[in-house]
Amino acid sequence: MRRPRVPAGVRRALTFWRRSVQARVVASTLVLSAVVITAVGWFLLQQTRDGLLSNRVDAVVAEASGETSEAELRLEATLRTEVDITRQIQDLARPIISRGETRGFRVVLAGPVDDEVPLASGNADFSTGLDLEASIPASLEERLATVGSNPAWTYTSIVTRGAGGEGAPVSVPGIVVGSQIRLPADGNTYALYLLFPLDEQAETLGLVTQALLTAAVLLLVLVAGITWLVTRQVVTPVRMARQVAERLAAGRLQERLRVTGEDDLARLAMSFNQMATNLQRQIRQLEELSRVQRRFVSDVSHELRTPLTTVRMAGDVLHDARGDFDPVTSRAAELLQHELDRFETLLSDLLEISRFDAGAAQLDLEDVNLGDVVRRVVDSTRPLAEQRGVSIAIADGPQPCLAEADVRRVERIVRNLVTNAIDHADPDHDPGIVISLGSSATASAVAVRDYGVGLQPGESAMVFNRFWRADPARARTSGGTGLGLAIAVEDTHLHGGWLQAWGRPGEGAQFRLTLPRRTSLALRRSPLSLEPTDAAAAPGREAVR
Structure with a gap:
């Protein structure tokens, strides 16, 4: 199966990534910095959110307690002969609802809680447009039945609708605080719910989040720039050393690193230059020795040809006359002729080798x-x-x-x-x-x-x-x-x-x-x-x- 071709841009990017230490250091520093900044930012957001909500809860519970106390005082001032339950609920809820519209919270007075009936099915008076079942959690109703007159609170979503119940519902996060009030008209216990939206806290948390994100981005850019500059101070001398080493390997033995300062990199450059100088000296010595050796082999080979020619002539005479010699002398003449042949071949081979060594072939x-x-x-x-x-x-x-x-x-x-x-x-x-x-x-x-x-x-x-x-x-x-x-x-x-x-x-x-x-x-x-x-x-x- 043929592998798909990698685009040229991707290949260049991968090559740059493999070859650039600076890019890898900057990338790894950015990744680690992003992880640290994300963890710190998440912790700060959690602390900010918890602080805002804690302060808001204390404020709304105190305000709800005050409204409940004021309502109980008004009920105590009500005539005991009042038996109209609906009117008494309205007289009690209307002032609280009016203040809620001014202060930004919504009110629900419903009950009796002893009957365990849904909010919308009992006697109730509440702020206009409020969806009771969606806004007041059932868990708070159950808790309120056991807590007694002490306020109970929880987080919720305040759901409102348009006039007449038309239009799409609008939901905002909020806090609902509930307390019990005994109504003199029937002697039953009713629940007073105050719903406080968290719009300001959400807006504040959004501003803090945006500020943290902006600061994180700026910090990452700053870290990338600092890391790039710091690594550049280290990588640049290394790159120069690589370039000089490549030129030395190509035969440009006079190349040297520029030494500036007295730090570790400067000392490294000095050591590198000293090493290059020693290598250049040794290479030149070896080249000179090789040249002398090649010249020696060539000169000796050429100089030996003249005496070899003379010895060859004498050897040929002896070889041609070996029939007149005794057997021992005749055999010596044959051996002399054989070794002369081998000697001539050796001289020719040495001359050929010297031409190869000199690059003249x-x-x-x-x-x-x-x-x-x-x-x-x-x-x-x-x-x-x-x-x-x-x-x-x-x-x-x-x-x-x-x-x-x-x-x-x-x-x-x-x-x-x-x-x-x-x-x-x-x-x-x-x-x-x-x-x-x-x-x-x-x-x-x-x-x-x-x-x-x-x-x-x-x-x-x-x-x-x-x-x-x-x-x-x-x-x-x-x-x-x-x-x-x-x-x-x-x-x-x-x-x-x-x-x-x-x-x-x-x-x-x-x-x-x-x-x-x-x-x-x-x-x-x-x-x-x-x-x-x-x-x-x-x-x-x-x-x-």
């Missing part, structure tokens, strides 16, 4: 058929293979194996691989040496397979090192110098190709050369498998050079 590119190169190498090395009793077979691919390459260097690579395989092949094992060719749209490859001693674990990573030998006691049939594979891998890198090795003890080895069809193309894969198809199922080991 260049390619003479042309279109090359690797199959023709392989056949020429096989023809030239067949006498050596027959001398060792080793057969060589070529497995051509279905398509021509073409590449843009330096034919001289490619031929030298293949010759080194083939002679190395002859050195390590097992003459008693058939088919001896197998050379495979393969090509694709972007690459061409040559694989040389032998069935000799193979490579121990870890040796495939060292086989291309200079003068390295898997078995120092093993004789070199081809008279190699130990530089063949090292030169081969340098030639391969010069073409932008791969030279890889696979080997397993007792199962032989395989070397694979992969070259791009065009030097401008980058290699992605090889047309041939590095591990031979006839190898055992156990995992092999390989080295990519």
Whole structure:
């Protein structure tokens, strides 16, 4: 299943988040600050609300107690002969209702409470537009029946309607205080409810909430700015150090950090500059040593050619006249000729290595058929293979194996691989040496397979090192110098190709050369498998050079 593409803006934001320490510090500080500010703000709001409500409750309870006391005094002054219950309720409630309209509270006088009838079903007088059942909680009615004459209060929602009960109901939070009054007209107990709205407290709490939110936003912005500035003082030197380190890694060894002040960051910059200076000095010393070594190898190789030519001439004379010598002298002349050949090859390899080290090696590119190169190498090395009793077979691919390459260097690579395989092949094992060719749209490859001693674990990573030998006691049939594979891998890198090795003890080895069809193309894969198809199922080991 194909994953959905992430928009470019989101990718840039994620990249900025991963790479910017400053952004992560500011974001984490803002989140933590927001959590702390939210907790503190919620606590302050709770305390403010509780304080406002507590003060309001004390005020309304005191006011309700005063109204109840005044009503009881008026009832005591009423004539005992008054028996009209409705009129007495109205005479008692009207003054309180009038004061309530002036002071902003609503009044309900209903009862009797001993009959346990709903408010709207008993005798009642109340402020205009008040919804009794919705405004007075049933729990307060039950509490009032047990409290006696002492006031009882609770929070409620004061619901009012328009004139005549029409229009949508309006509900506001409030406090209802209830107390009992005994009516002389019938001797029953009635309930006096005073409903006080909490509009002012709600408005005050809203103003406090808005102020806290405004202060929280401003505080978060201030914290973000301060955090940005503080982290910038720390992150900026680190970014400068990163930039200077990147320039040093790119070879600009003269780059240094600017040191200002005497704090820890300044001391860090001084230490960094001292480290860069020491590294620059050591790198220059190593470069000078490497240059001297390369020049020494080149000079010695060139200077040895003249005496070697003289020794070669004398050796050729002795070798041609060895038939006139006694057997011991004749054998010495043959050994001298053999070592002179090896010495000349070693000098040529050293000169080639010095050119690689100096970066003076260049390619003479042309279109090359690797199959023709392989056949020429096989023809030239067949006498050596027959001398060792080793057969060589070529497995051509279905398509021509073409590449843009330096034919001289490619031929030298293949010759080194083939002679190395002859050195390590097992003459008693058939088919001896197998050379495979393969090509694709972007690459061409040559694989040389032998069935000799193979490579121990870890040796495939060292086989291309200079003068390295898997078995120092093993004789070199081809008279190699130990530089063949090292030169081969340098030639391969010069073409932008791969030279890889696979080997397993007792199962032989395989070397694979992969070259791009065009030097401008980058290699992605090889047309041939590095591990031979006839190898055992156990995992092999390989080295990519």
